[in-house]
Amino acid sequence: MSAAASILNLAAYKFVTLEDPALLRARLMEEAQAAALKGSILLAEEGINFFLAGDAAAARAFLSMLRRDRRFADLHAKESWSRTQPFRxxxxxxxREIIxxxxxxxxxAAARAPALDSTTLARWLDAGRCEAGRPLLMLDTRNGxxxxxxxxxGxxxxxxxxxGDFPAALAAHRATLEGKTVVSYCTGGIRCEKAALLMREQGLEHVLQLDGGILQYxxxxxxxxxxxxxxxFDERGTLDARLQPSPA
Structure with a gap:
């Protein structure tokens, strides 16, 4: 963190069955407002997805509160810093869905696709192949x-x-994935997790998701x-590999 960057940004999601999203919404709104946090929290029966920013102590206290709920006890949040509040x-x-x-x-929420950690991915990219010797293909699941x-x-x-266009795109391009180890990736992990599950459901055996997405990498x-x-998706625009806003 640079000396001038005092706003803590938290990004996290978890697929977990929520039977009370409306009640949870009211509680989290109250807690986040009390902590003077800004950003977005999305809730659905399939889980939670949020991007929040504010004072570091308040943001981490909110995260600790959330983890006291057993459904979110293992919730991992990615942290980055900014000089100003990136949310209005x-x-x-x-x-209906958090993504x-x-x-x-x-x-x-029923079962995750196998995840690949960043260090292992970097090693595979160095080699151009996975450990089983298959060609490695990175599949970007984000918008153009x-x-x-x-x-x-590459x-x-x-x-x-x-x-929502991903299922149709997969149907059109499925043949290009055959015989390769496919690693789906996205910003923070949520889209590539669903994408990996869909590919495996449709018979592609060697599919992994990049755990934590680009930000974790x-x-x-x-x-x-x-x-x-x-x-x-906030006023920082684009982050560089140091998780700092890129120059305009």
Whole structure:
């Protein structure tokens, strides 16, 4: 953290069955407002997804409060810092899905797709193959304009306009994935988790998700095998491999 960067940004999600999202919304709105946090919290029956920013002590106290709920006890949040508050207000919303795919058979709360840690991915990218010797293919599951800000070198990009387009894109391009170890990735892990589950459901055996997405990769490995920055949906715009806002 630089001396001038005093705002802590938290990004986290978890697929877990929530039977009381409306009640939870009211409680989290109250707690986040009391902590003077800004950003967004999305709640659905399939889980929670949030991006919040504020005073470091208040943000971490909010996270500790959330983890006291057994459903979120193992919730991992990615941290980054900024000089100013990157959000204009606080929103706590109820959604049908915390990341919309419109494919109801995909239920990550029931079972995760296998995840690949950042250090192992960097080693595989160095070799150009997975440990089993299969060619390695990085699949970007983000929208096209996000990919334009930066991506893994040589990654496959289907120019999605929204994540809900992913199932149709997979149906059209499935043959290009055959016989390869496919690593799906996105900003923080939520989209690539659903994408990996869908690919495995449709018979692609060697599919993994990048655990924690690009942000976790930057935090662990830096920019190795990555070109450009990572687009984030707040006023910082794009983060570089040090998790700092990229110059305009």
């Amino acid at each position: 207000r606080l929103r706590v919303k109820l959604k 919309r795919m419109d494919h109801p058979t995909i239920r990550p 304009f996000e990919v334009d800000a930066g991506r893994f070198v 990654a496959l990009d289907w120019r999605l306009e929204r994540f 930057f935090e662990t490995v830096g920019g190795h095998h990555y070109e450009g920055g990572c687009f984030v």
